[in-house]
Amino acid sequence: MNTILITGAASGIGAATARLFHSRGWKVGLLDINHAALATLAAELGGVWHAELDVSDAGAVREALADFCALHGGQLRLLFNCAGILRFGYFEEISLEEHVSILQINVLGLLQVSHAAFPYLKATPDAQVINMGSASGLYGTPHMASYSASKFAVRGLTEALDLEWRRHGIRVGDLMPPFVRTPMVDSQRFTPPALKRLGVNLQAEDIAQAVWQQAGHSQVHRPIHWLFKLMYWSGQLSPPALSRLLMAWISRD
Template sequence: MNRILITGAASGIGLATAQRFHARGWRVGLVDVNDNALRSVHAELGADTWFQAVDVTDPAACRAAADAFAARAGGLDVLFNSAGLLHMGPVEEVSLLNHHRTLDINVKGVLHMSLACLPHLKRSTRPRVLNMSSASALYGVPDLAVYSASKFAVRGLTEALNLEWRRHGIVVQDLMPPFVNTPMVTGQRYRAAVVDRMGVKLNADDVARAAEQALDSGKVHTPVGLPFRVTVLLEKLAPRWVTRELMRRLSR
């Protein structure tokens, strides 16, 4: 039986992915900072799932969670780093505390969990790490500046670890969706112009399905949704200034 540990599992993409893999018969570990929401998800999915409230900015807590899930499940095959934070707004109007928190969760959290799970993944026969990057890692997005920067970091970390950890037999991948209809996007007090220009056309299950497809492939990056896949293709073929101009128009 396959075993997957999911961060940010109490809502949004993490929840949809937990539901999808649980339905496929996987042993699912649920990690989230929201203990009450986590308990509700555990009650929904059943006693065969494992859960623990964890702040991914705490490396010791990440190690303890990885060890506890691996002990309960008999090992670990896939880590899905889904936990993330987004604060929309002009960069100078978002508090420095929120900028730091975004980087701590979106970047350091991925690093902490990946290192915490490494000893267990090395013992798996088909180990994977799947990270949540974003369409925002293609070109810097106004009013999402620090979030965008964090996803560039995730993209770079994914590419580097995919090369480094091949010596352990571990495939490291990421997902790159544009805006998804989750509380992280719809709950924003400030709405960036690019959201209305691009629209919110994906739901959490679309990304969960893409996660499933990514794990069945060897691709490092998985752009999610046909329009963004076309954008990625154009970005590869066109001069960089074309992407810059497109982003300028979308964010006006």
């Protein structure tokens, strides 16, 4: 049975992914801290399983994973770690509490959900984890420093677990898009120069399609959009100084 559990499922990329996989016959589970929006989406999809969840609460994470997977013979085909938060702005003008929250949700939350999911993934043939990475995990991005740091952590965790969990038959990869038109981006009060220069050329549905592609043809890192693919592959072949120059140009006021 094809099952997918999605964190951060109530809106944006998570919701678009839920709609796509549900339309293609997968059993979908929805997790998000926004209960009202989550319940609305679950009803739209015909009453699919859903639970309000703060991914930074380790006990609640374990309980939610156990509840969903118990409905499917203790198995989980695909975990999509999509929950995350973002704050644009100058590093020193963002409160320390906000920086900490970004790291707690984007890194600790992802780690806790993955840890709790492991026994169910291990019990499932062709199991997979897809993490929501970012283009900002390629080179540190000004005006989103703690978010960028969190995505470097996601990248490192993805690479390590993909190697470590091969012995269990579990594939691990991440998606690396540039800016995506989502409520999280649209709600920001500060517009980074990088966003002004690059624009927002992707919709949540584009990332949902990338999740679908990743589920069928796994790779460790999946850069999204032709411009970032060019940046990504040039970064693999060129010295770090060139990446720094490119980021400095993109982020220039």
